[in-house]
Amino acid sequence: MQEDFLHYLWKHKKFDVSNIKTTDNESIHVLSVGQHNLNAGPDFFNAQLKIDHQLWAGNVEVHIKSSDWFLHNHELDKAYDNVILHVVWEHDTDVFRKNNSKIPTLELKSYVSKLALNNYEKLFAKSGKWINCEHDFSSVNNFEMSNWLERLYLERLERKSEDINTLLMTSQNDWEAVLFKMLVKNFGLKVNGEAFLSLANNIDFSIIRKTLTNNTTLESLLFGQAGLLEQDIEDPYYLELVKEYEFLKQKFSLSNKNVTPIQFFRLRPPNFPTIRLSQLATLYHQNQNLFSKIIEINTLIGFYDLFSVSTSLFWESHYTFGKSSKKSKKVITKAFVNLLLINTIIPLKFSYAKFKGHNIDDSIVSLIESIASEKNSIIEKFNSLKLVSTSALQSQGLLQLKNEYCNKNKCLQCAIGSSLLHSN
Structure with missing residues (x-):
């Protein structure tokens, strides 16, 4: 079990939220899960909850075990005084703020389906796979796959635009x-x-x-x-x-x-x-x-x-x-022009439009979709799992997927991983 999985469950409400209770049997109604914090401090800022009909606004902290609160010395850190709910997989001890007030605890393992847990364990099972979802990649819905690859391509353009901005300054x-x-x-x-x-x-x-x-x-x-x-x-x-x-x-x-x-x-x-x-x-x-x-x-x-x-x-x-x-x-050659378009022209057009405050995503997508898919070992391997790359948009999206998600085990931030976690 990883904390990232618990963050994912809470952030996307991927558990039975209809009748959840604290470990003290108080009802919990989630109005807002809060803003996911990837830096130091509580895991979710500005959550809104009703606990036993009392409205609370504050932060949410997530741990594998309740006792991790003390392992990380949160009881000594004033940044955690505004935590209104402690979300854990396993509750093994009560936790308190600096003023000795008890923090309500939600034990998630009581509300997560066995199917989702099995899918999670299957996805992250270490067995020398090329990517974690290698055996199930082909089962992902084509529409969902297409939308995700388009998002990944635009994400890749955003990263390239940062490099272009650096060049622009110099x-x-x-x-x-x-x-x-x-x-x-x-x-x-x-x-x-x-x-x-x-x-x-x-x-x-x-x-x-x-x-x-x-x-x-x-x-x-x-x-x-x-x-x-x-x-x-x-x-x-x-x-x-x-x-x-x-x-x-x-x-x-x-x-x-x-x-x-x-x-x-x-x-x-x-x-x-x-x-x-x-x-x-x-x-x-x-x-x-x-x-x-x-x-x-x-x-x-x-x-x-x-x-x-x-x-x-x-x-x-x-x-x-x-x-x-x-x-x-x-x-x-046209093949060489395609390379220039993929690596130079389109990223530059995208960055210039951002610089001017214009949105040209649709025309960029149309242009990249008109270019044939790249051919390299990564694209060939993905296509062997499922024929998915027929244009440069998809091949670029797959490169972003492999380098920024698969290689970094960020399956919980990936639409494909999310889909597989909740497949039947």
Whole structure:
């Protein structure tokens, strides 16, 4: 038995509340369970109860056993003087306030159904399961599952918006600069994401604004800051970039000493950092008010059109500076645009709307639902239990579920766990 389970039972009235009594046989009528307190002090603030027809307003404390009151030294703490009800699983002793007045006690085990208790024990049984509800996940109602995953996705966006707010503060409230940093990081994918972000952090966005009218100049800036112009290569285009970067270094007092080294290892050629940086340069060269365009667009097709850019001419026949390859136009794929939408564009649109005091949840949900589900080991495992992820909204919701609920045993705060606790 865990106290969290008792908190859950009290908070959601998941027990027979129609005829509950204190351990002294006084009737209890719950008008309000109070506000759940997750910090120090009593577990529920500002509850309202009628005990033996007397109206009480105050706090509620929850314990496994009544004697835990003394184990935690609450009798010495004035913060607990306003407790009007002690909710316990097992009553083994009376408890008192500092003025020696007795606190009414509710013993929950007399009112919780055996079925709910069995479901709780089954859910939290340790048997090497991937998630606690692994064996019963498939039984959850589709409508309930869908609503919960949508809530989880919006919860995930809220968390990401906190990171964006931090970026905004460090970028002097320049949304274009925030977009640039986020895009650069995501163009680096997992292998070079942090390295690309360090690159972006070492270029003031005002310099990007001053160089984006010339694609070669912008490429030289990105490649130079990435440390990719420090080889001994005799190629006219490479030498042009080196010369241009040396000029930019002097003009803007640039340094790449704090930029994390770029990696090529374990990457497919289309994802080489050279290709991604060239595509990024083309994107900004062709769209000098990129942030405004992103805020205006609300359809998947619109974003596919916006991001349908390729590399500069040199990279059509190269993947690296030192070696030529078969000529091909290296356009940003729809799959890559989907990643940018999931990880950068949609979180940014959501955060900007919050910043402006607007609610665009419905349009955000419509957009994310139009994107195909992500494919990774977590999503595949959930789908093996129950085919649940058919869009990016659901795959993002499942990632939030696994990382923030399943991995942390927060089944009692999860709609799926709650459903299973009260299933027949």
